[in-house]
Amino acid sequence: MQTASRTPEQKQAGLTTARILLEIKAVNFRPEEPYTLTSGWASPVYVDCRKVISFPRARTTITQLMTAAILREAGYESTDAIAGGETAGIPYAAWISQQMGLPMLYVRKKPKGFGRNAQIEGEMKPGSRVVLVEDLASDGASKVNFVNALREAGAEISHSYVVFFYSVFPGALKSLNEIGVHLGYLANWWDVLEVAEQDGLFDKRKIDDVRSFLHDPVQWSKLHGGRAE
Known part of the structure; x- marks a missing residue:
């Protein structure tokens, strides 16, 4: 399941970020022992964007x-402050607010x-006008709590940004779209x-297994003991 087309600038940013995450070993390919994500999906791949803080x-x-x-x-x-969600989003909010010369906030769960x-x-x-930043998103649902908290406190928020988006599960953006957040x-x-x-970083079998997952993540999850719908 491919995501919507991106501009050349967005695509290059994606490849650069992917190369960084692979280089610092924040990416794990483990089809023989799948991960279970917080959303319940089984996945042969996992990314830990928290490792970025040490590099x-x-x-x-990534901040740039x-x-x-x-x-x-x-x-x-069009932005008055940068907010990070507890806890992984906090360092990203600190770096980006500093880069943009804007106040920083953080949102508790x-x-x-x-x-x-x-x-x-x-x-x-x-x-x-607040932008919420986080490390990653699998289905966007965890962002809704942070957005609602910011709005209840009087913020206007229509944008959230993450370093990494799984972008394979059906309806991944539904919860955010429903509350008007891009x-x-x-x-x-x-x-x-x-x-x-x-770069030949993983053997062919692992690459093929990951490609199979990306093309049909629901079926892959179902066959490996994870969420099936």
Whole structure:
């Protein structure tokens, strides 16, 4: 299942990000022992974007690519603050807000339960136009909680960006589309597969298994003990 067509600039950003993630070994191909994602799907592949925090040159490049995507797609003077979701989105919010010269916020998964009982940390004026940034998305559902929290606090939010989007599961963007939020991303599994093949990083059997998953993820998940619909 391929995603919608991208511009040459978006495609190049995807390949660059994929190469970085492969180089720092944030990508794992394990078809013989599938991963179970938080959404319940079984997957032969897994990416850990948290590893980026330990690689300064990698994170600088990814920050620059994410910033360029936000400016290109959300607008040059249309964002008042950058928010990161607890916990993986927090470092990305810090780097991107610094790059863009904007205030940073972070969103808790739920109110902290004491003191101000806040779910949004940082200072945000009502009506602020906020972009939510995260490390990755498989089906977008986890972003809805963060978006709702920001809106309840008075933010205007119509854009969310991630470093990596699985982009293979059916209805992956439905939950975000229903609340009027566009999900932008840098890389997906097709980018990773392309770079992995070009550079000969995995044996043919693993590559073929991953390609099989990408073409029919629901059936692959069902056959490997994961979610089937």
